Amino acid sequence: xxxxxxxxxxxxxxxxxxxxxxxxxxxxxxxxxxxxxxxxxxxxxxxxxxxxxxxxxxxxxxxxxxxxxxxxxxxxxxxxxxxxxxxxxxxxxxxxxxxxxxxxxxxxxxxxxxxxxxxxxxxxxxxxxxxxxxxxxxxxxxxxxxxxxxxxxxxxxxxxxxxxxxxxxxxxxxxxxxxxxxxxxxxxxxxxxxxxxxxxxxxxxxxxxxxxxxxxxxxxxxxxxxxxxxxxxxxxxxxxxxxxxxxxxxxxxxxxxxxxxxxxxxxxxxxxxxxxxxxxxxxxxxxxxxxxxxxxxxxxxxxxxxxxxxxxxxxxxxxxxxxxxxxxxxxxxxxxxxxxxxxxxxxxxxxxxxxxxxxxxxxxxxxxxxxxxxxxxxxxxxxxxxxxxxxxxxxxxxxxxxxxxxxxxxxxxxxxxxxxxxxxxxxxxxxxxxxxxxxxxxxxxxxxxxxxxxxxxxxxxxxxxxxxxxxxxxxxxxxxxxxxxxxxxxxxxxxxxxxxxxxxxxxxxxxxxxxxxxxxxxxxxxxxxxxxxxxxxxxxxxxxxxxxxxxxxxxxxxxxxxxxxxxx
Amino acid sequence: xxxxxxxxxxxxxxxxxxxxxxxxxxxxxxxxxxxxxxxxxxxxxxxxxxxxxxxxxxxxxxxxxxxxxxxxxxxxxxxxxxxxxxxxxxxxxxxxxxxxxxxxxxxxxxxxxxxxxxxxxxxxxxxxxxxxxxxxxxxxxxxxxxxxxxxxxxxxxxxxxxxxxxxxxxxxxxxxxxxxxxxxxxxxxxxxxxxxxxxxxxxxxxxxxxxxxxxxxxxxxxxxxxxxxxxxxxxxxxxxxxxxxxxxxxxxxxxxxxxxxxxxxxxxxxxxxxxxxxxxxxxxxxxxxxxxxxxxxxxxxxxxxxxxxxxxxxxxxxxxxxxxxxxxxxxxxxxxxxxxxxxxxxxxxxxxxxxxxxxx
Ligand SMILES: Nc1ncnc2c1ncn2[C@@H]1O[C@H](COP(=O)(O)OP(=O)(O)OP(=O)(O)O)[C@@H](O)[C@H]1O
Ligand SMILES: [Mg+2]
Numbered sequence: 067x068x069x070x071x072x073x074x075x076x077x078x079x080x081x082x083x084x085x086x087x088x089x090x091x092x093x094x095x096x097x098x099x100x101x102x103x104x105x106x107x108x109x110x111x112x113x114x115x116x117x118x119x120x121x122x123x124x125x126x127x128x129x130x131x132x133x134x135x136x137x138x139x140x141x142x143x144x145x146x147x148x149x150x151x152x153x154x155x156x157x158x159x160x161x162x163x164x165x166x167x168x169x170x171x172x173x174x175x176x177x178x179x180x181x182x183x184x185x186x187x188x189x190x191x192x193x194x195x196x197x198x199x200x201x202x203x204x205x206x207x208x209x210x211x212x213x214x215x216x217x218x219x220x221x222x223x224x225x226x227x228x229x230x231x232x233x234x235x236x237x238x239x240x241x242x243x244x245x246x247x248x249x250x251x252x253x254x255x256x257x258x259x260x261x262x263x264x265x266x267x268x269x270x271x272x273x274x275x276x277x278x279x280x281x282x283x284x285x286x287x288x289x290x291x292x293x294x295x296x297x298x299x300x301x302x303x304x305x306x307x308x309x310x311x312x313x314x315x316x317x318x319x320x321x322x323x324x325x326x327x328x329x330x331x332x333x334x335x336x337x338x339x340x341x342x343x344x345x346x347x348x349x350x351x352x353x354x355x356x357x358x359x360x361x362x363x364x365x366x367x368x369x370x371x372x373x374x375x376x377x378x379x380x381x382x383x384x385x386x387x388x389x390x391x392x393x394x395x396x397x398x399x400x401x402x403x404x405x406x407x408x409x410x411x412x413x414x415x416x417x418x419x420x421x422x423x424x425x426x427x428x429x430x431x432x433x434x435x436x437x438x439x440x441x442x443x444x445x446x447x448x449x450x451x452x453x454x455x456x457x458x459x460x461x462x463x464x465x466x467x468x469x470x471x472x473x474x475x476x477x478x479x480x481x482x483x484x485x486x487x488x489x490x491x492x493x494x495x496x497x498x499x500x501x502x503x504x505x506x507x508x509x510x511x512x513x514x515x516x517x518x519x520x521x522x523x524x525x526x527x528x529x530x531x532x533x534x535x536x537x538x539x540x541x542x543x544x545x546x547x548x549x550x551x552x553x554x555x556x557x558x559x560x561x562x563x564x565x566x567x568x569x570x571x572x573x574x575x576x577x578x579x580x581x582x583x584x585x586x587x588x589x590x591x592x593x594x595x596x597x598x599x600x601x602x603x604x605x606x607x608x609x610x611x612x613x614x615x616x617x618x619x620x621x622x623x624x625x626x627x628x629x630x631x632x633x634x
Numbered sequence: 635x636x637x638x639x640x641x642x643x644x645x646x647x648x649x650x651x652x653x654x655x656x657x658x659x660x661x662x663x664x665x666x667x668x669x670x671x672x673x674x675x676x677x678x679x680x681x682x683x684x685x686x687x688x689x690x691x692x693x694x695x696x697x698x699x700x701x702x703x704x705x706x707x708x709x710x711x712x713x714x715x716x717x718x719x720x721x722x723x724x725x726x727x728x729x730x731x732x733x734x735x736x737x738x739x740x741x742x743x744x745x746x747x748x749x750x751x752x753x754x755x756x757x758x759x760x761x762x763x764x765x766x767x768x769x770x771x772x773x774x775x776x777x778x779x780x781x782x783x784x785x786x787x788x789x790x791x792x793x794x795x796x797x798x799x800x801x802x803x804x805x806x807x808x809x810x811x812x813x814x815x816x817x818x819x820x821x822x823x824x825x826x827x828x829x830x831x832x833x834x835x836x837x838x839x840x841x842x843x844x845x846x847x848x849x850x851x852x853x854x855x856x857x858x859x860x861x862x863x864x865x866x867x868x869x870x871x872x873x874x875x876x877x878x879x880x881x882x883x884x885x886x887x888x889x890x891x892x893x894x895x896x897x898x899x900x901x902x903x904x905x906x907x908x909x910x911x912x913x914x915x916x917x918x919x920x921x922x923x924x925x926x927x928x929x930x931x932x933x934x935x936x937x938x939x940x941x942x943x944x945x946x947x948x949x950x951x952x953x954x955x956x957x958x959x960x961x962x963x964x965x966x967x968x969x970x971x972x973x974x975x976x977x978x979x980x981x982x983x984x985x986x987x988x989x990x991x992x993x994x
Pocket of ligand 1: 675681
C-alpha cells in the first residue's frame with residue numbers, strides 16, 4: 067500500500083512539474099508587454115499620466131499617426147483589390163494551375179519587406195539597371211518615385227495581398243455549391259448570383275482579411291523605413307526608430323507611449339478581425355456538399371494570362387531588377403554581358419566581416435529560436451490540449467499578442483523589461499540575448515499553433531494505451547506524442563526559422579555593433595549607399611527563403627490542415 | 635479469489651447534471667469473463683476507464699486483488715495497475731510496426747532484447763500475426779488491427795484485460811470469428827476479462843457473467859441463462875432476449891415452486907422468488923399456440939426466422955411473442971397456453987395481491 071502511495075505521488079508530480087513550464091512561457095511571452103503597459107501609467111516615476119498627455123499632444127506624434135493610418139489604409143485597399151480578385155478567381159472558378167498561382171502569390175509574403183522595398187527601388191528610379199538596359203531610365207537627378215506615400219502604399223498593398231487572399235479563400239470554400247444552384251434555379255444569373263449570394267456570404271471573411279492586412283501594414287517597418295525615411299515621411303514605427311536611434315534609452319518612456327498608441331490601434335484591428343471571423347463560421351455550419359465552381363467558359367485563357375502577367379509584375383520584375391543590380395560592378399553603371407560580375411556576391415557573402423557576422427547572427431538566432439520553441443511547444447501544446455487549466459487557457463489566448471502586435475511595440479517592451487534585470491545590475495540591452503528573448507516571445511505562436519493542431523488530432527487513446535502499457539508521462543511524450551507530432555513540429559520550426567531569418571522590425575531596435583542581423587545589415591548597407599552589395603545579400607536571402615519554403619512544401623502532405631500558411 | 639471489487643463507486647463528470655456512474659457494487663472473480671451490457675450512455679465505458687485508471691472516481695473504491703487502486707484520497711495511475719486495454723479504435727501507434735507495437739510494453743518494463751523478441755514472437759503467433767510483424771498498422775485490415783491490439787495488450791500478461799466494444803467496427807462474419815478468438819484466448823490465458831458491448835448476442839455468447847447496466851447502475855449481474863430466464867426488473871426483462879413484459883398481481887400463496895398470479899385476465903402459474911410480484915416476463919418459449927381452448931388471441935404479425943416463425947399476438951390487450959412451426963395469417967384467431975413464466979417485482983412499484991383489489 068505504501069508502495070502504491072509513493073508511485074502515485076511520483077506520477078502526479080510529473081504532471082505538476084510540467085505545469086511549471088507555463089511560468090517561464092508567461093514571463094517571456096507576456097512579461098514585456100505587461101511592463102510596457104505599466105510604463106504607460108508612469109510606472110517607476112509614480113503613477114502619472116503626464117508624459118502620456120505630453121507625447122500624445124506633440125505635432126510629430128499626430129503627423130506620424132496620420133501617416134501610419136493613411137499608408138496602412140491605402141495599402142489595405144490595394145491588398146483587398148489584389149487578394150480579393152485572386153481569391154474569387156482561384157477559389158470559385160475553373161482556372162488551371164491554382165497550386166502554382168497560390169505559391170507565387172505567397173512568395174511576396176515570405177520575402178522580408180526591406181528586401182521587397184530594395185527590389186522595387188531597383189525597378190524604378192534613375193539608377194535602375196533594368197530600366198537602363200531597355201533605355202527607359204529617367205534622367206539622372208530625377209527623384210525615386212517610390213520614396214513617397216504612394217510608393218509605400220503600393221508596396222504595402224502587394225506585400226499583404228496574400229493575407230486577404232488566404233482569409234477570403236477559406237471563407238469562399240465554405241460556401242456550398244447548392245446555395246448557388248438554389249439561386250440559379252430561382253432564375254438568378256451570373257453577376258446577380260455573385261452580388262446577391264456570394265458577396266454577402268463572404269463579406270465577413272473579406273472584412274477580417276482586410277483588418278488583418280491593416281494591422282500588419284500598420285506595424286510594417288521595412289517598407290516604411292526604406293521608402294519613408296529618405297522622403298522624410300515618418301510613420302509611428304519609423305518615428306519610434308528614429309527617436310530611439312537618435313537619443314538612446316533616455317527617450318524610452320516617450321517612445322513607450324508611441325508604442326502603446328500603435329499597439330492600441332493594432333489590437334482594435336485584431337479584435338475586429340476575430341469578431342468578423344467568429345460571425346462567419348456561425349451561419350454556414352452544417353452545410354455540406356460540393357464547393358462552388360463556376361466555369362469561365364471562353365474567358366478562361368485571357369483570365370489566366372492576366373493573372374500570370376500580374377504575378378510576373380509583382381514577383382519576377384522586382385526580383386529580376388534586384389538580381390541585375392547585384393551583378394553590376396558599381397552602382398550607377400549599366401549591366402552588359404561583358405561587365406557582369408559576382409564581385410558584390412563574393413564581397414557580401416565571404417569578405418565583409420559585418421555581413422558574415424550578420425549571417426552567423428541571424429542563422430544562430432533563427433536556429434536557436436526554433437530549437438528552443440520546438441522543445442517548449444511540444445509539452446506546452448500537450449498541456450493545453452490534455453490538461454487545460456485556467457492558466458494554460460489564458461496563455462493560449464494571450465500567446466497571439468506578441469505576434470499580433472507590431473514588432474516595434476514588442477521591441478520597446480523588451481527593452482523596458484530587460485534593460486535592468488530585476489535583482490541584478492546586469493542588462494541584456496545591447497547583447498544578442500535580448501534579440502533571442504524577443505524572438506522567442508514573438509514567434510511562440512508560429513510554433514505553437516501547428517503543434518497544437520497536431521496534438522489535438524491525436525487520439526487520446528494512443529496515449530492511454532501507452533499508459534496502460536506502463537509508460538510514464540515523460541516516456542509517453544517522447545515515444546508517442548513526439549514522433550506523431552514531429553511533422554508539424556518540423557514545419558513549425560522551419561516557419562519560425564524563415565520568419566526569424568527575415569526579421570528586421572524587432573532587431574532594428576535591439577541590435578548593437580556585433581549583434582547585427584541580416585535585416586539590419588541590408589537596411590544599413592542601403593542607407594550608406596552600398597546598394598549593389600545590399601542587392602547581392604538580399605538576393606542570397608531570397609534564394610534561402612525559396613529553398614526553405616520548398617522544404618515545407620515537401621512536408622505539406624503529412625501535416626494537419628492549416629499548418630502550411632500558403633495552403634490553408 | 636476476487637480480482638476486481640467495486641464498492642459504492644460513483645463518477646460525476648464536471649459540468650454534467652447526472653452522474654455517469656451511480657453506486658456500482660460488484661465483485662469479479664479471478665479468471666472470469668464478464669460482459670458489461672447496456673444501452674448507449676449507460677456508463678459502460680466510464681466504468682472501464684475507471685478500472686483502467688484513466689478517470690478518478692468521485693466516490694467509492696476499486697480494489698484489485700488485495701490492493702486498493704482507487705479510493706478516498708488514494709489513486710494508483712494506469713501505469714501501475716497492470717491492466718491491459720483494447721480500445722474500440724484499436725489505438726495502434728502508426729509510427730511503429732506491428733512488432734514495435736507489441737514489444738512496447740516489454741520495452742517499457744525494461745526486458746532484455748532476447749526475452750522481448752521471444753515473447754513478441756509468441757504473442758504474434760498466438761494471434762496469427764507472425765507474417766505481419768514488419769508491417770505498419772496502416773497496411774492491415776480491420777480484423778488484423780484488432781488482433782494486433784489484442785496481442786499488444788496480452789504480451790505484458792496483465793492481471794485483467796479490459797475491452798471496449800472491440801468488435802463494433804467489424805463486419806458480421808469477422809465478428810463471429812473474432813468472438814471465437816476471444817473465447818479461445820480466454821480459455822488459454824485464464825486472464826480476467828471485462829468486455830464492454832451493447833450487442834446482447836455478443837454478451838450472452840461470450841461471457842460467463844453479464845452485468846446489465848442502465849443509467850449508471852448495474853441492474854442485474856448474473857450468468858446469461860439466469861438473465862434470460864430470471865430477470866430482476868422490467869428493464870432487464872425487456873433489454874435481454876425476446877418476449878413480453880406484462881403486469882400481474884399475486885393471486886395465491888407463495889411456495890418454493892412459485893405461485894399463482896392474475897395476469898392477462900386469467901390465472902397463471904408462475905416461477906418467482908417474490909411473494910408479491912408485479913410483472914411477468916413471458917418468453918416465446920413460455921407460450922404455446924393451440925388451435926382450441928386456452929386464451930384467445932389475434933395474430934398481429936408473423937416473420938420467418940429460419941426454421942420457425944416469430945409470431946406477435948394480441949392477447950387481452952397485451953402483445954405477446956410466440957414461435958410457430960407454421961405460417962399464421964395476420965388477423966387470425968389462435969389459442970394460447972402460458973407455461974410457468976417468470977414473475978418479478980419491479981422496484982418502486984407497489985404490489986397488492988389480487989384479492990385485496992377485488993375486495994376494495
Ligand atoms: N469526459 C466526459 N465528460 C462529461 N461527460 C461524460 C464524459 N464521458 C462520458 N460522459 C457521460 O457519461 C455518461 C456515460 O458515458 P459512457 O461513455 O460511459 O457511456 P457508454 O455506456 O459507454 O455508451 P456507448 O455505448 O454509447 O459507448 C454519458 O451520459 C456521457 O455523456
Ligand atoms: Mg462506450
